Amino acid sequence: MINLFAMLAFIVLYSFSLAGGKHGRLFFIFGLLLHSGYIIYRAFHLGWPPVTERHDILLLMAAGVAYSFFYFQKKASHGMLLEILPLFVIIFSFFAVFQARFDTIDPNMRSKWFFIHIAFLIAGYALFAAGSAAGILYLKTRSALYETMQYRLTLYGWLFFSFSLIGGSVWFFLAYGVYWLWTAKELWITIVWFYFSFYLHGRIFRPFAGRPAALIGIGGFPVMIFSYLGVMPILGSPWTQF
Amino acid sequence: MDTVLTMLRFFLSIKTYLWLTGISMLLFLLGSVVIPKNLAVFSLINDIPLLRWLSLNGEEASKTFWIYLLIAFMLILWVCTLICSIDAVIKRAGWKNAIKVLSPQVLHLAVIFVLLGHGISAVKGYKEDVSMRVEDIQSVRGYELKINDIEFYKKPGDNSTGWRVHILIDGHPHEIEIGRPAFYNGTAFFAKSAQEKKMKAVIGLVNDPGVLWEIIGAVVFVISAFGVFYARLSEETRLNNA
Numbered sequence: 001m002i003n004l005f006a007m008l009a010f011i012v013l014y015s016f017s018l019a020g021g022k023h024g025r026l027f028f029i030f031g032l033l034l035h036s037g038y039i040i041y042r043a044f045h046l047g048w049p050p051v052t053e054r055h056d057i058l059l060l061m062a063a064g065v066a067y068s069f070f071y072f073q074k075k076a077s078h079g080m081l082l083e084i085l086p087l088f089v090i091i092f093s094f095f096a097v098f099q100a101r102f103d104t105i106d107p108n109m110r111s112k113w114f115f116i117h118i119a120f121l122i123a124g125y126a127l128f129a130a131g132s133a134a135g136i137l138y139l140k141t142r143s144a145l146y147e148t149m150q151y152r153l154t155l156y157g158w159l160f161f162s163f164s165l166i167g168g169s170v171w172f173f174l175a176y177g178v179y180w181l182w183t184a185k186e187l188w189i190t191i192v193w194f195y196f197s198f199y200l201h202g203r204i205f206r207p208f209a210g211r212p213a214a215l216i217g218i219g220g221f222p223v224m225i226f227s228y229l230g231v232m233p234i235l236g237s238p239w240t241q242f
Numbered sequence: 243m244d245t246v247l248t249m250l251r252f253f254l255s256i257k258t259y260l261w262l263t264g265i266s267m268l269l270f271l272l273g274s275v276v277i278p279k280n281l282a283v284f285s286l287i288n289d290i291p292l293l294r295w296l297s298l299n300g301e302e303a304s305k306t307f308w309i310y311l312l313i314a315f316m317l318i319l320w321v322c323t324l325i326c327s328i329d330a331v332i333k334r335a336g337w338k339n340a341i342k343v344l345s346p347q348v349l350h351l352a353v354i355f356v357l358l359g360h361g362i363s364a365v366k367g368y369k370e371d372v373s374m375r376v377e378d379i380q381s382v383r384g385y386e387l388k389i390n391d392i393e394f395y396k397k398p399g400d401n402s403t404g405w406r407v408h409i410l411i412d413g414h415p416h417e418i419e420i421g422r423p424a425f426y427n428g429t430a431f432f433a434k435s436a437q438e439k440k441m442k443a444v445i446g447l448v449n450d451p452g453v454l455w456e457i458i459g460a461v462v463f464v465i466s467a468f469g470v471f472y473a474r475l476s477e478e479t480r481l482n483n484a
Contacts, residue, residue: 035356047399072369104401152474159467166460177432177448179456180360182287184274191270198263213361215360237343 002099003038007059010034012086014066028086032066039063042105045103051118052109053241054229062092062213065133068140068153072134077146084136088129090183095229102241105237108175109242116167118242120160125224128156128196132221135214139173150217151203158196158198165193185237195223253325262319269312280305292364313364320357323350342477345469352466355459363452371434375442383447386412387428394438405436407443418445 013031017024039059042050050056064087072081131153138146169179173224180186199220203213231237252258279286283302287295292309299306327350334343372382379388388410396403406419411431417422418433425431432446 014310018348102401103399105399105404107397107400107404107420110397110400115422152478154468155474159470160315162463162467166463169456169460173430174423176287177423177430177446177450178435179450179453181275182277182284184278185276187270191267191274194263194267194270198260198267201263202254202258205260231274235274237274 014086017086024082058096059209060122061125062089065129068130085133113171120164124161132218135218184235188231190225252324266315272308342473348466352459352463359452359455367450370447407433
């Protein structure tokens, strides 16, 4: 119950921050402090880095997007930032609220390769989301700086996501003797990888330059969310805790 | 000569790459819908090399045609990536900005290695499981196996018991446990499951020659990714200082 209360509290604070301005910034910072505190509490509660279940992973992705606020502020501070970025933080946190908490760890997950897999997955997805936020800012402001930011954030996200796939393949091979599976989940992970590769290459294809490329990049966010949360319940992929 | 030039232009075109990845994504999407709906057909796909599985399921073409198409598209993508990288290195290589120019091409090379690994795994190798009790001796795929002992353990917070199998492979002692297989003569030996009451374990043998190319691809990818990070970050620093 306290868990739910804490999560709702920082989601509400993030929602208030959407109003923007000085007050919006304060709400955002308080939301982020509470959010970070909750993640630290989860780590102590589990006695292990909170990377073994979907609930914690989504909250870490949300925190990753929230911390990108400072990168945005340093590079290109714009009043509109608080109208967009917290939306992505709220979406991740909202989905986290509805994920079951197990508070137990499969012995297979006590592997450094599993940790590498999930840590880079979190970083990659957070960067993809931050890239989408930059893409929306570009569409709204027409500032080329945001277009470059979208490209850079997505490129770094894609590299981190690739590291995650490498870590995951090593982990899975050492645990089960295969590095890739023909399941709906793996096929969708491959779709995410190809999708962002498509964006990174499409950006230099003249007909896609500017607005179309930005839209393609933003479109990666729902693809990524479906890959992580939709494939298992909707398409029927084997169940995993993470 | 004209035909060669036309073919080169086709493979060097970014448009070709975008079409190939776009259609490949649609095929992966189709596969993610087909597999969960036909689990009986696809039950062995992850246990034997892909091409052997396809030859065994020749009469299921209506459910497997997308895999044939995917193989064809991956092959064209492989050639396309190889030709584009060679072209870029020939046209742009030089000591000045070497890291910036070469890192993305080396990254492409990594993808080529990874796809090659997948190709080899699809053709060669085997997976075999054998159930053995303590003190049993069995000959599997030319290896003589003997289980000396099985230890069981449970760490605080774990949701299941772990096991450690003390095994002799051709007379050489090895300890194998969850996530820690033994490697001997190009074959990996896994302790896939164990029963405490019966003191028996399922030992999995995996011989996958594609793994070596996957590892080479992964190492090259990580090194080139650092090159990409370095080049982008130096560019950002240069722009900030300008």
